Amino acid sequence: xxxxxxxxxxxxxxxxxxxxxxxxxxxxxxxxxxxxxxxxxxxxxxxxxxxxxxxxxxxxxxxxx
Numbered sequence: 001x002x003x004x005x006x007x008x009x010x011x012x013x014x015x016x017x018x019x020x021x022x023x024x025x026x027x028x029x030x031x032x033x034x035x036x037x038x039x040x041x042x043x044x045x046x047x048x049x050x051x052x053x054x055x056x057x058x059x060x061x062x063x064x065x
Contacts, residue, residue: 005042 010028012021029036037054 003044007040007042008036008038009040010036 008029010025012024014020014024028034035054038050038052041049041051043049
């Protein structure tokens with residue numbers, strides 16, 4: 001079974017501390033039509049892969065037409 005570390009990164013600049021920043025990021029991720037779709041996937045050997053799910057989905061949708 002494969003194991004991966006999955007990272008999503010966003011910059012936060014605002015009032016409050018770490019919890020407020022985390023809550024803001026959580027809210028951004030769950031907005032309708034959110035663009036929180038780019039991830040860095042790190043495998044057990046430390047190899048990193050950038051994945052843009054919106055790009056993948058749009059390419060698949062175009063191919064199906």
